[in-house]
Amino acid sequence: xxxxxxxxxxxxxxxxxxxxxxxxxxxxxxxxQRELAKNKAAADILQAVxxxxxxxxxxALHHGARTRAQWQLCSxxxxxxxxxxxxxxxxxxxxxxxxxxxxxxGVGALFELFVANHRxxxxxxxxxxxxxxxxxxxxxxxxxxxxxxxxDAMRLSELSRQGVHDAQQRANVAVMLFGGVIxxxxxxxxxxxxxxxxxxxxxxRQGTLIVGAGKLDFAxxxxxxxxxxxxxxxxxxxxxxxxRTTVSRDELARTNAALETxxxxxxxxxxxVHEQLERLNLLQQITRSIGERQDLRSIFQVVVRSLEDQxxxxxxxxxxxxxSQHALQxxxxxxxxxxxxxxxxxxEQAHIPIDENGLSSCVRGKLVYEADIAEVAFPFxxxxxxxxxxxxxxxxxxxxxxxxxxxxxxxxxxxxxxxGECEFLSQLSEHVALAANQAQxxxxxxxxxxxxxxxQQSAMQQERLRALGQMASGIAHDINNAxxxxxxxxxxxxxxxxxxxxxxxxxxxxxxxxxxxVAATVARMREFYRQREPQLALAPIDANLVVQQVLDLxxxxxxxxxxxxxxxxxxxxxxxxxxxMLPGSVGEIREALTNLVFNAVDAMPDGGTLSVRTSCTGAxxxxxxxxxxxxxxxxxxxxxxxxxxxxxxxxTKGERGTGLGxxxxxxxMERHGASIDIVTAPGQGTAVxxxxxxxxxxxxxxxxxxxxxxxxxxxxxxxxxxxxxxxSLRDILEIDGHDxxxxxGGQAGIDCFQAAYDRHEHFAVVITDLGMPHMDGRKVAxxxxxxxxxxxxxxxxxxxxxxxxxxDYPEHVDCVLGKPPRLKELRRALNAVMAxx
Numbered sequence: 001x002x003x004x005x006x007x008x009x010x011x012x013x014x015x016x017x018x019x020x021x022x023x024x025x026x027x028x029x030x031x032x033q034r035e036l037a038k039n040k041a042a043a044d045i046l047q048a049v050x051x052x053x054x055x056x057x058x059x060a061l062h063h064g065a066r067t068r069a070q071w072q073l074c075s076x077x078x079x080x081x082x083x084x085x086x087x088x089x090x091x092x093x094x095x096x097x098x099x100x101x102x103x104x105x106g107v108g109a110l111f112e113l114f115v116a117n118h119r120x121x122x123x124x125x126x127x128x129x130x131x132x133x134x135x136x137x138x139x140x141x142x143x144x145x146x147x148x149x150x151x152d153a154m155r156l157s158e159l160s161r162q163g164v165h166d167a168q169q170r171a172n173v174a175v176m177l178f179g180g181v182i183x184x185x186x187x188x189x190x191x192x193x194x195x196x197x198x199x200x201x202x203x204x205r206q207g208t209l210i211v212g213a214g215k216l217d218f219a220x221x222x223x224x225x226x227x228x229x230x231x232x233x234x235x236x237x238x239x240x241x242x243x244r245t246t247v248s249r250d251e252l253a254r255t256n257a258a259l260e261t262x263x264x265x266x267x268x269x270x271x272x273v274h275e276q277l278e279r280l281n282l283l284q285q286i287t288r289s290i291g292e293r294q295d296l297r298s299i300f301q302v303v304v305r306s307l308e309d310q311x312x313x314x315x316x317x318x319x320x321x322x323x324s325q326h327a328l329q330x331x332x333x334x335x336x337x338x339x340x341x342x343x344x345x346x347x348e349q350a351h352i353p354i355d356e357n358g359l360s361s362c363v364r365g366k367l368v369y370e371a372d373i374a375e376v377a378f379p380f381x382x383x384x385x386x387x388x389x390x391x392x393x394x395x396x397x398x399x400x401x402x403x404x405x406x407x408x409x410x411x412x413x414x415x416x417x418x419x420g421e422c423e424f425l426s427q428l429s430e431h432v433a434l435a436a437n438q439a440q441x442x443x444x445x446x447x448x449x450x451x452x453x454x455x456q457q458s459a460m461q462q463e464r465l466r467a468l469g470q471m472a473s474g475i476a477h478d479i480n481n482a483x484x485x486x487x488x489x490x491x492x493x494x495x496x497x498x499x500x501x502x503x504x505x506x507x508x509x510x511x512x513x514x515x516x517x518v519a520a521t522v523a524r525m526r527e528f529y530r531q532r533e534p535q536l537a538l539a540p541i542d543a544n545l546v547v548q549q550v551l552d553l554x555x556x557x558x559x560x561x562x563x564x565x566x567x568x569x570x571x572x573x574x575x576x577x578x579x580x581m582l583p584g585s586v587g588e589i590r591e592a593l594t595n596l597v598f599n600a601v602d603a604m605p606d607g608g609t610l611s612v613r614t615s616c617t618g619a620x621x622x623x624x625x626x627x628x629x630x631x632x633x634x635x636x637x638x639x640x641x642x643x644x645x646x647x648x649x650x651x652t653k654g655e656r657g658t659g660l661g662x663x664x665x666x667x668x669m670e671r672h673g674a675s676i677d678i679v680t681a682p683g684q685g686t687a688v689x690x691x692x693x694x695x696x697x698x699x700x701x702x703x704x705x706x707x708x709x710x711x712x713x714x715x716x717x718x719x720x721x722x723x724x725x726x727x728s729l730r731d732i733l734e735i736d737g738h739d740x741x742x743x744x745g746g747q748a749g750i751d752c753f754q755a756a757y758d759r760h761e762h763f764a765v766v767i768t769d770l771g772m773p774h775m776d777g778r779k780v781a782x783x784x785x786x787x788x789x790x791x792x793x794x795x796x797x798x799x800x801x802x803x804x805x806x807x808d809y810p811e812h813v814d815c816v817l818g819k820p821p822r823l824k825e826l827r828r829a830l831n832a833v834m835a836x837x
Contacts, residue, residue: 010189017185021178028171035163038088041081042157045100048078049153053146056111060139063118075108088156090163096156100149107145114138200228204235211239272420278310287431295443299435300332303428307409308334311421315340315389315410318432319352321363321403328352328359328406344383352380359394362406367426368394372414390414393422395429399437407432479518480819485728487515487820492732495823510552515820516587538672540581540695541589543614543626547575550593551612558601558610567607574613580694582626588668595661596630596688602653603634603686611687616694624694631687637680645678665690711830715739715761719749719768719780720796725819729767732823746775750783757787765833770797770810778810785812792833796821 055071058064082101088094117138121131200222210218218239222232286306300318307316315337319328330350333341341347354360359380362368370392373381384392389410397405407429411417490512494505551571562569600610611631618624637645637652644650648663665688669676672692680686716738720726723744730740741756741763743749749768756763766784770777781793792814810816814836815829 010192014185017181021181024174024178025171028167028174032164032167032171035160035167038093039157039160039164041088042153042160045078045081046150046153046157048074048081049100049146049149052078052107053143053150056107056139056142056146060114060142068115071111075104075111079104090159093156093159096152096159100152100156103145103149103152107142107149110138110142110145114142197228200224200232204228204232207235211242217243286428287435296436296439297332299432299439303407303432304332304334304337308336311409311424312411313409314412315384315387315408317341317346317408318397318405319408320405322351325351326354328354331405340387340389344387346383359406362394362396363403365396365398365401365403367396367422367429368392369417369422371417373410374414384410388412391416393417393425395425397429397433397436399433404433405436481722481725483515483518484722484820485724486511488728488732488823490515491823492735496735510549513549513587513590514553538583538585541584541586542579543582543628543692544575544579546586546590547573547593547612547614547628550590550597553590554594554597554601557598562601562607567605569601569604569607570609572609572611574611574615576613576615579614579616580624580626582692582694584672584692585668588671592665592668592690593628593630595665599661599688600630600632600634600686603632603636605634608633608685617691618694625691626694628690628692629687631685633685636682636684636686637678638682642678642680646676709831710736710827711738711834713737713739714764714830714834715741717741717743717749717753717756717763717766719743719746719766719772719777721745721769721772725769725796729821732826736827746772746777746780749780750775753784754787762788763791765792765794765830767794767796770795777813781810781812792836794829794833 052071052074055067055074059067059071079101082097082104088097114135117131117135121128121135124131203220203222207218207220219236220232222229224232286303304316304318307313316334317330317337318332320331322329328351330341330346330348330352333346333348338347346352352359354363359368370376370381372390373385373392374390376382376385381392389412391411391414393409395407396403397407407425409425490508493500494508494512500508551573558569558571597610597612604610609632611629613627613629613631615627615629616624617627641652646662646666648660650663666676669690674690674692677689677691678686679689716733718726718729718733718740720729720742721744726742726744730742733740741752743752746768749766753763753766766780768777768780772780777795777797781795784791784793793812794815794817795810795813796817796819814833817825817829
């Protein structure tokens, strides 16, 4: 039988065996998947029964309607799951399922009785003792039934796990069985190959060696009827023909001599071609390497190092030509040439004067080759000869027909440079000159591009800041109008409502602080487009109190909202005792800490630990500082992000971020004369440390809040175009006992004031908004002053702080109050204008 036929039959047998193995493995895999499905179904049933037990206990303890609804939903889900479990086909498994269904029905009935008994207990208090006893018994029966269901579910889960284990054992047995079959098949194939192929081929190889040695009467004697037998018979026929046609030894010797001569010539030619090819490859390698670099020094280093490694030379360096001094400056010396260069004073930065010798010719753009510099009497070759060098090649570096440098290579053996190597060095110098020229152009272009990009970024930044300023100016009035009623009502409730619960008063205080922070944020938005920094009113601040306020304000962000997504962020606070006061603006510091807490929460998408610490730094006799540190265990920042994180508009949050949070924190620290330090690393979290100067001894005592006296009853005209602001001002002033008349808009206010003046019903004070359509506050003040010069005018505006800072009070206005107005400020202003009047 032919070997090919045998291999084809073996191939068919292997395919059939593989098909059987695949079928058996597929069958075992499907059985394994079915058992795994049963195991999962049993686990789901056990989990549902456990949830039913938990809900039963919860309802027995609290009797909540929501718990009852959850219990019913869980019972229905479990009932549906028990009816839909088709995977359980064992007798014991089906029995357990039927028992679970029966127990579930009984538990449902008991639970309905339990619910009805609780309802009757609420309706008939006289039977409380009897119904309470009945409720306890029903609860016990429910717990017992549910515990029995848990036992059945656990038994069902145990049976499913046993099924998975049995299926896995069957799969392992199948794998081991088929593994043994495969091993036996491979052993058979190896034996077949050794006996049918390898042995005859080895015999054929030995016969070839014998015939090649000259023994032409050798015969293999292989008589098998396959391809190897045919090859052996052909080999025996070939040896027989060779025996009959062999030529004489003298003719073979002459032929061999001629062939050896031709071979030597071809080898010499091949060696020359190989050397040329190596030089071309070296030239390509150096060209590619220098093409990837953009600075002269690295280009020169690559060239010199490549020549030392690939082209056998003893000394190499590159010098730059300085036309003003008519000299060469050694710029780069090879690593292996440094010791030799130091011996004849040619280290880097050394100067070589140019005289009328080879250097002068090379500077004029010619390649100079000195086969033996010992015979050259000029100074520079003699300097190299003193170091033991004999052969010298100097190649000029030309760019735009101007020589700017020279490549110098030398060897210790005279006449050691071939014409091909000289041509290679000439081509290499051209490539190096081109790369160096491009590097110089690239450096100039890069500097110009950097300058242009810096200018462009500055212009874009100014444009962003200008746009932000325009936007801030446009929305400040609307924001202040929106929060003004909230501020007035909150402050009034805190002052007048004495029966508030502690929780309610605390909530109102949190609202009041949040309104202050919003107002301060709106007022500081102009910091991004106005050159002059606002002057802060610094007051002693308790850092621990501010930290607690910030944690209360942000609790929803770091506690409630993550828990809704199944994420837990743990809070760890370390507040130092006896912490000194720090001078600052409480609203700005509170807002900065809020931003830091938000950033820490955003850095922990999978949960972690939020830590807030306060401490006092500074040894005795030194200036003390109050440190507030906000840290997280989140993703952290790399060094590039850490350097840029304080820049305005720089954000790593994509569309969710504005890039202003840390910039506002940095601005706040600058205004407080404080410092900020960020300690971070990728994967290790971030800690932001704020160091404030502490108040000196005796300056940290908080001054008691002076009571603002309620002004006597006044007749007041309030003018504003916002109905909510108008109503809130009227309500608050009326609570203080004033007679208030409101006017919706500037023209309505002028008409109302004129009509009252004509009726001799004078207003003691006029309070008007600045920004109103058609008739603004300035025109209202002018009209009031023309009609009644003695009537004081108080102006409300969202730009009150800016007008005060710029000394830009409108004409005919006695006092300017910023929005949102505070009740104490309003009373102080009324007292001030009435005292002045």
